[in-house]
Amino acid sequence: RKEVEQDPGPFNVPEGATVAFNCTYSNSASQSFFWYRQDCRKEPKLLMSVYSSGNEDGRFTAQLNRASQYISLLIRDSKLSDSATYLCVVKKGGGFKTIFGAGTRLFVKA
Amino acid sequence: EPEVTQTPSHQVTQMGQEVILRCVPISNHLYFYWYRQILGQKVEFLVSFYNNEISEKSEIFDDQFSVERPDGSNFTLKIRSTKLEDSAMYFCASRDLDLSTGELFFGEGSRLTVL
Numbered sequence: 001r002k003e004v005e006q007d008p009g010p011f012n013v014p015e016g017a018t019v020a021f022n023c024t025y026s027n028s029a030s031q032s033f034f035w036y037r038q039d040c041r042k043e044p045k046l047l048m049s050v051y052s053s054g055n056e057d058g059r060f061t062a063q064l065n066r067a068s069q070y071i072s073l074l075i076r077d078s079k080l081s082d083s084a085t086y087l088c089v090v091k092k093g094g095g096f097k098t099i100f101g102a103g104t105r106l107f108v109k110a
Numbered sequence: 111e112p113e114v115t116q117t118p119s120h121q122v123t124q125m126g127q128e129v130i131l132r133c134v135p136i137s138n139h140l141y142f143y144w145y146r147q148i149l150g151q152k153v154e155f156l157v158s159f160y161n162n163e164i165s166e167k168s169e170i171f172d173d174q175f176s177v178e179r180p181d182g183s184n185f186t187l188k189i190r191s192t193k194l195e196d197s198a199m200y201f202c203a204s205r206d207l208d209l210s211t212g213e214l215f216f217g218e219g220s221r222l223t224v225l
Contacts, residue, residue, distance in 0.1 A: 038153075043201055043216035044201070049213070096141060097155050097168075098155065100153040100155075101152065
């Protein structure tokens with residue numbers, strides 16, 4: 001089983017749509033979770049951290065389910081500028097290694 | 111805004127040649143990383159570096175790879191004898207002391223093409 005698994009997509013949605021991405025991780029010792037965004041041929045950039053109680057940042061909502069080892073990202077009111085690859089990222093507690101999922105491609109169309 | 115800088119942005123080399131990729135992490139950060147991304151594939155962990163030594167490395171980071179922090183500001187990745195399959199984008203990243211936030215700050219990457 002892959003350490004971090006994501007649906008590669010692509011997700012093609014119209015502007016204004018709500019879209020959700022899921023991610024599962026295999027290591028139950030994982031303690032820190034993040035969503036990063038990567039534009040084509042650019043470096044990954046942090047979108048948001050994921051907290052146990054769930055958290056929201058504007059149009060973005062992240063959820064964590066430790067029992068199911070599952071993380072989600074919800075994007076409301078999609079903008080053209082949201083088109084990117086969304087990377088699920090997991091860090092094991094007490095370690096240094098941060099593992100990236102393969103990413104989910106999102107295309108938002110006018 | 112402080113940033114991680116990497117040089118060169120693109121390097122083309124012949125198979126078997128040595129390559130050194132350079133990074134200047136954010137100045138108050140203490141944890142340093144190299145990742146690579148083969149075109150169209152995922153971002154893969156290579157190595158982490160803390161307190162002047164390797165803290166973790168992946169199976170990709172074999173004897174052909176080495177890292178160094180020679181002068182307290184630069185953080186380098188050396189590939190001793192490049193292979194075709196080393197062609198990739200190499201990202202340097204750094205993180206500050208607060209492990210609870212965990213945010214990695216990435217440089218813009220060095221694209222390595224091995225011919």
